[in-house]
Amino acid sequence: MFDELKKGTELSNSRLYEIFSLDKGSLSSEPGLMVGNAVAKIQSLYKIPVHLVNSTNKTFKFKRGTAIARIGSILEENLVSFEKEIKNANLEKKVETEVNVLPEHKEIVDTLISKNRDVFALKDSELGHTETVKMEIETGNHEPIKLKPYRTPLHKRSIVNKAIDEMLEAGIIRRSKSSWCSPIVIVKKKDNSNRFCTDVRKLNNITKSMSYPLPVIDDILALLDKAKYMTSLDMKSGFWQVLMSDKDREKTAFGCLIGLYEYNVMPFGLQNSPAVFSRLMEIVLEELPFAVAYIDDILIYSSTLDEHLSHIQQVFDRLRKHGLKLKLKKCQFLKNETNYLVSK
Known part of the structure; x- marks a missing residue:
């Protein structure tokens, strides 16, 4: 080998x-x-x-060299199949521990996931990159905004370094020579973990706003009146699966203690990110009347089990076609009730 x-x-x-x-x-x-x-x-x-x-x-001590x-x-001919085997084994472990499904439907869902392994990303380095839309930042003739980095407390510097390393490895960011610069902050999430954020408020202030209406939640709920089976699918870092336009990457630059970087993909926090992603999902789910999206959450609803399995497969096929991937842990399969949109 x-x-x-x-x-x-x-x-x-x-x-x-x-x-x-x-x-x-x-x-x-x-x-x-x-x-x-x-x-x-x-x-x-x-x-x-x-x-x-x-x-x-x-x-034991050994001299250098x-x-x-x-x-x-x-060998090259073994490389692709070997990495695929590793990914498949990792997904099987995730299916065992993380799939949210009733016991009587577990075998059906396991088979469905097994058949569609490629539409799930277990980590950021496996994210999809759609070519269907790209993120643009229209700032007219405004001069580049260049802000000083915020001071990072000593106890949070390791968090910043780790986040930078992980995003570089996954291709989320790259080193930059941009004239633009936004600061970064580390904020606490609800589960008390840390989130790396770019403070793009000044950039948003000079960005031309994109008007794209989000679905009305009451309208979504009305569609579920006769549904007996529901499945909710959640994108894996959905915004990061949309590429930045080449001309606007420099505007996403951020500075920190260890250097200047810019995003290859659509970062969280930009004022038009939800609108761009909503437009993307409308294209992805076009002419699928049994599926609706609210930003990066997809809800599939059906009257019978056979019909529902067919509907899920059709959505998987669309995601595959548009280069998008899901987060297995956040997906809920074959439910007769759902928490879809509860946290929105």
């Missing part, structure tokens, strides 16, 4: 590598010290993780 690499071989962060133990050398001669075989990707600064197992009470493991490149 792999070719062992020779010393001096340049590594690529787009490939998978297998780490395995030395046939002979410093580690193999030390009883109780072993290399944990693993598959890994290159991390930042061309580093690759190697896990050592020390089953003794001794402390000491060989501690062998590394092999997984």
Whole structure:
């Protein structure tokens, strides 16, 4: 499955590598010290993780340059199928623990999800990127707005660094040389976790507003009068699945302690983001009378079970066509009542 690499071989962060133990050398001669075989990707600064197992009470020290493991490149023909197997296994675990469905419908829903694995994203690096619409920021001839970064308290700097690293890795942001700059803030969510936010209020003040009406909630509820089965689907970081137009990426730039960055995708907080996403969902669900969207939440409603399963599949097919992905944990399948829109 792999070719062992020779010393001096340049590594690529787009490939998978297998780490395995030395046939002979410093580690193999030390009883109780072993290399944990693993598959890994290159991390930042061309580093690759190697896990050592020390089953003794001794402390081991090695000089820089000491060989501690062998590394092999997984062959190209095995790479796609191998990564797919990993994603499938991860999704199966999520299905077991996170799918919100009644026990009598579990087998049906498991089969449906299994058949449509590609419309679910388990992490931000797996997000879809639709080409159906793009986010533009119309500011006319206004001069670039450049604000000083807010001071980040010492205890929150690790939160900022982690968020930046994760967004860079997922392709959400990139380094910037923009003349624009908005500050960032870290805010507490309801569950007491932290959220990284860009303060784009000044940018919003000079942005041409887009008028796009959101659905009336009472109208949505009226559609459910005769529905016996309902499924609600939630996008995985929906706004981040809409690309920024190339000409307007620089306007999304934000500054922090570790540099200047800009968004490749539509950030949260822009005044026109809900309107753009609502327009996208109207296109996605066009001529599907059994499905309605409120920003990034989709509700599917039907009178019979067979009809409902067909309706869900049709929505999955539309999401696939438009390059969009769902968050499995937030989806609710085959319900006779729903909390759809409760938190809106």
